[in-house]
Amino acid sequence: MIERPELNFEPDTAAKAAALDDFATYINPQKVRVLKAAGLDIIEAQRDGVWVWDLDGRRFLDCFTSAGSFNVGRRNPRIVKAAHAAIDELDNGNFLLCSRQKAELAKKLAEISPAGLTCTTFGTGGGEAVDFALKLARGATGRPKIISSVNGYHGHTGFALSAAGRESFRRPFEPLMPRFEAVPFGDVAAMEACVDAETAAVILEPVQGEGGIVVPPSDYLRGVRAACDRVGALLILDEIQTGMGRTGKWFASEHFGVVPDIMTIAKSLGGSLVPISATIYTEDLREFLIPNPFIHLSTFGGSDLACAIALEVIAYIEETGLIEHAALMGQRLVAGLRVIADAHPDVIAEVRSLGLMTGLKYTEDGLGPRMSYQLARHGVLAIYSGNEPSVMRLMPPLIITEGEVDFLLEAIDAAVNDLVAGVGFDVAAPSERTKRRPPRPASVSAS
Ligand SMILES: Cc1ncc(COP(=O)(O)O)c(C=O)c1O
Numbered sequence: 001m002i003e004r005p006e007l008n009f010e011p012d013t014a015a016k017a018a019a020l021d022d023f024a025t026y027i028n029p030q031k032v033r034v035l036k037a038a039g040l041d042i043i044e045a046q047r048d049g050v051w052v053w054d055l056d057g058r059r060f061l062d063c064f065t066s067a068g069s070f071n072v073g074r075r076n077p078r079i080v081k082a083a084h085a086a087i088d089e090l091d092n093g094n095f096l097l098c099s100r101q102k103a104e105l106a107k108k109l110a111e112i113s114p115a116g117l118t119c120t121t122f123g124t125g126g127g128e129a130v131d132f133a134l135k136l137a138r139g140a141t142g143r144p145k146i147i148s149s150v151n152g153y154h155g156h157t158g159f160a161l162s163a164a165g166r167e168s169f170r171r172p173f174e175p176l177m178p179r180f181e182a183v184p185f186g187d188v189a190a191m192e193a194c195v196d197a198e199t200a201a202v203i204l205e206p207v208q209g210e211g212g213i214v215v216p217p218s219d220y221l222r223g224v225r226a227a228c229d230r231v232g233a234l235l236i237l238d239e240i241q242t243g244m245g246r247t248g249k250w251f252a253s254e255h256f257g258v259v260p261d262i263m264t265i266a267k268s269l270g271g272s273l274v275p276i277s278a279t280i281y282t283e284d285l286r287e288f289l290i291p292n293p294f295i296h297l298s299t300f301g302g303s304d305l306a307c308a309i310a311l312e313v314i315a316y317i318e319e320t321g322l323i324e325h326a327a328l329m330g331q332r333l334v335a336g337l338r339v340i341a342d343a344h345p346d347v348i349a350e351v352r353s354l355g356l357m358t359g360l361k362y363t364e365d366g367l368g369p370r371m372s373y374q375l376a377r378h379g380v381l382a383i384y385s386g387n388e389p390s391v392m393r394l395m396p397p398l399i400i401t402e403g404e405v406d407f408l409l410e411a412i413d414a415a416v417n418d419l420v421a422g423v424g425f426d427v428a429a430p431s432e433r434t435k436r437r438p439p440r441p442a443s444v445s446a447s
Pocket residue numbers: 067125126127128130153154155156205209210238239240241242266267
């Protein structure tokens with residue numbers, strides 16, 4: 001589908017060292033230390049399709065993709081071209097005015113979203129979209145209680161953080177929003193026991209991302225939907241990681257035959273170039289916003305520039321059949337991962353997957369960072385799950401080709417073999433696979 005690009009900049013290890021030093025001094029030294037220990041002290045320079053180059057010249061297949069932000073690939077030429085055109089004509093726009101780009105994108109989102117989700121409020125990032133979803137749920141129902149899931153992840157802003165399923169993220173900031181409760185993910189009975197007449201909404205990821213690529217039982221979301229319907233509570237599905245084709249459908253809820261009342265999307269909507277998020281909901285719920293349309297505002301939420309780019313992202317996904325392609329590449333990846341897992345039951349306990357939302361569950365927590373390290377040596381950028389270090393997320397851009405899936409599988413196999421053999425803990429000596437190609441005369445500055 002795409003040609004494997006060549007290195008197009010002059011590697012610069014001194015500039016890389018300086019960037020890491022400045023990052024440590026002016027941002028956070030511990031972040032630099034942690035990333036270095038996992039072989040992830042990478043300074044991204046050239047970005048191209050599924051590939052990213054470290055400033056020192058090493059090439060990686062990006063399987064982290066900022067947790068699902070680069071579905072159309074990094075600097076996809078068609079999206080870059082649309083961005084250039086947009087920037088020639090537009091800017092962020094005036095958030096208090098109506099906008100042609102916002103209107104067009106909201107209309108398109110109504111077309112691709114599950115039936116009945118026809119109204120949109122834009123934001124800049126995922127946390128903001130979740131915050132608004134929860135505000136809308138409380139505002140529209142007049143009820144206080146919100147139920148989320150243990151190990152769930154919805155971002156670090158106010159309402160979203162209150163719904164975080166990991167205590168260590170919440171504790172230092174308590175007291176957070178009142179009346180938030182979390183129940184185990186995948187357990188309908190636990191949800192039924194918690195949902196009551198005071199519940200405004202249940203918020204879930206259809207597949208937990210940071211929780212370790214947890215695909216729930218096939219009837220789970222239907223059970224939750226029924227529990228909500230029994231008491232008039234709303235169902236919010238956070239598709240910020242799972243949406244935009246990641247799982248082989250536009251939205252993961254389609255796999256489970258469930259339509260939420262509110263859906264949040266972000267990340268890949270911006271085509272890897274601009275921040276934009278959307279909270280999409282039913283016309284019934286929009287009634288709450290009619291008396292005061294200024295009750296929720298965001299200066300840069302759904303900027304004209306970002307909306308123009310997001311429209312091109314959606315057109316690209318539709319016109320290239322990217323979602324069907326993602327489903328096929330997911331099957332190829334999973335088949336190969338199962339072979340590797342069968343050969344290494346001591347290292348890999350389970351392969352988890354829905355489309356190209358894929359995870360490897362290791363036999364122990366400590367293997368997450370060690371495998372990140374080994375994979376980096378073999379030319380793959382992959383990071384273990386935030387709330388579940390024993391699970392490696394493999395979420396490459398959906399444009400990945402068969403050949404690139406095979407490269408990835410070979411790299412994973414080699415990384416597991418090196419881990420088992422206890423070799424390779426030498427950052428200064430990258431393996432043959434990751435050695436950079438001979439630089440071409442430097443024509444394009446990458447960073
Ligand atoms: C499911 C989910 N919801 C919300 C967020 C928060 O998004 P953002 O970091 O853009 O605020 C994330 C980010 O990874 C996410 O994966």
